[in-house]
């Protein structure tokens with residue numbers, strides 16, 4: 001059965017000029033794509049001082065991200081743009097420093113810890129329901145704002161055991177908003193290797209100020225817990241900070257220093273809420289556009305959870321809801337492109353790719369590639385039952401990246417998404433609003449330029465339509 005094609009910027013027929021690409025991509029890099037971008041295996045752009053390759057072919061993607069990952073370290077562009085906030089966090093480091101950090105942090109996101117933080121996630125979901133219940137029935141609501149609120153709240157509660165309601169948490173939240181808004185304006189001059197005098201100095205100044213504000217509040221929260229832990233009073237916390245405080249490097253037996261801990265926590269705030277907020281907002285838009293899927297999600301949520309508070313085991317039982325989120329991550333991958341640098345000259349297809357060249361792998365393009373997916377632009381969460389989609393999943397699906405640098409929070413994000421979507425689908429119905437079609441733009445994540453506004457109705461019954469299950 002053919003399903004609807006949700007919105008995305010229509011690709012241009014022909015490749016744009018480099019100058020247009022630069023200025024067009026400053027607004028949204030999706031605007032620089034053209035029809036062949038969705039079919040090609042490998043493309044290239046050369047400018048003085050810049051060799052950039054776009055890699056879509058699954059075999060090459062695995063070469064870069066998995067098999068020869070050490071030859072393709074993380075690009076310094078993100079490190080440079082995010083350094084004032086993230087310092088030397090795991091998101092941007094390379095080599096031994098990264099290996100040590102990853103070894104120490106993986107435990108904090110293992111299944112056992114995720115089970116422990118489930119009640120903290122659920123408390124944030126309940127606070128979301130309270131906010132939404134207070135809205136007049138059927139009112140048009142900017143669901144992006146609500147998804148940003150609830151995912152930031154989940155991060156505050158699961159990492160620091162603090163809800164977003166306090167003044168300090170709000171200061172961080174708003175400074176994060178400012179920081180994120182400025183980040184894309186910092187990225188392009190770095191990719192295009194602009195000289196220093198052309199750097200956007202005022203934006204750099206403002207982003208440093210926002211980063212300082214965030215870090216000074218985080219430092220205060222973490223200092224209290226860090227000192228108490230090292231004085232032998234860790235407190236009765238089940239949150240992620242407590243497992244980061246316990247983490248030790250097996251080679252030296254030492255834990256994270258105070259500064260390292262602040263870097264990692266700042267990074268978890270950024271990586272952990274913006275991505276999930278983007279994906280959840282697009283999921284709600286897709287639900288609203290497909291009433292059949294939305295009713296089936298409602299029924300599934302009611303059958304699995306009834307009218308009881310959700311339990312940890314329920315998350316795994318909501319298969320359709322999981323597939324809706326999986327399909328959302330295919331169509332609107334929050335991390336639309338992944339950047340790497342070439343450490344040693346490589347042969348890729350018929351091209352010699354020199355050391356220092358930049359490699360871009362774009363989940364956005366690979367997930368909609370005309371040769372890698374059937375009906376690539378259609379929203380069809382049921383596709384994952386077919387053999388062809390299973391093959392595509394194996395070779396052309398990477399919303400969380402691949403290889404050693406794969407997202408550390410993937411299981412956390414999937415648990416959070418099923419909880420939030422299950423909670424919303426059980427209690428509310430979403431309808432699209434005429435004149436409010438979202439416009440996808442590629443910035444730090446894939447967002448809608450004009451927000452995502454939907455009419456929200458409370459369900460008067462939570463009885464499932466059993467015949468539809």
Ligand code: HEM
Pocket residue numbers: 074090091092102268271272273275276279333334335338339398399400401402404405406407408409410412413
């Ligand atoms: C839908 C939600 C999410 C998506 C789509 C996503 C996507 C990604 C991607 C694509 C990468 C790899 C980037 C690269 O290879 O350059 C990544 C890395 C990472 N993500 Fe996520 N992420 C999500 C949620 C989260 C959450 C909730 C957390 C933590 C709370 C998190 C923490 C991290 C960390 C720490 C890394 C760096 C790992 C490393 O370099 O070793 N992410 N994420």
